Amino acid sequence: MRTKRYALACDLKDNPELIAEYIKLHKNVWPEILESIKAAGIEDMEIYNIENRLFMIMEVNDSFSFERKAEMDANNLKVQEWENFMWKFQQELPMAKPGEKWMLLDSIFKL
Template identity: 55%
Template sequence: MQNTKRFCFSCDLKDDQKLIAEYKHYHSKGVTWPEVTQSLKDAGVVDMEIYLTGNRMFMIMEVDETFDLQKKAEMDANNPKVQDWEKLMWDYQQALPWAKDGEKWISLEKVFHLEEH
């Protein structure tokens, strides 16, 4: 079994039930663009899950030892299909109130781990 590392992020959706339903549809099996899922795998993402409560989302990424956030950002910036996807998703997403300009997914701080207690 390979070593993995976990990254957790949060982002909000626009608080509109129709838009939230559309966003969920884009992320359903067989609908998410294959170029986007392939770009995640190419960057070293082993698994990814997105959870939703109200309009707040939480993303959990399991990555392998080759994954690097900066490298992933560069790969995304140079992939026209990923850029098209990100532009489309921004129609549904909105920045968290404390996000910096242009920041979508905000890294979460781990405050508890049962294994450590």
């Protein structure tokens, strides 16, 4: 199965204590969240941060689609609980539509 890579960005609230707590929470992500990520066809995921900016890289297999992932998440109470909890820390990027968290980045260079 081949993989495809996506890059996404999200902002955290500009509060050092909240940022530190967000990072700590991501060192021990709930097992149900990890299971839902894998079940959606995401083979690998990494999140990086600088100050209050987050950058995510996802490697996905052929079964993955953003629409399918959104539907799976909407029907998973534990994922909804996690996502609602994460809004305590996250904020929309300036160009985001209301309620839009992670935004897909366009690739502009590849070596």
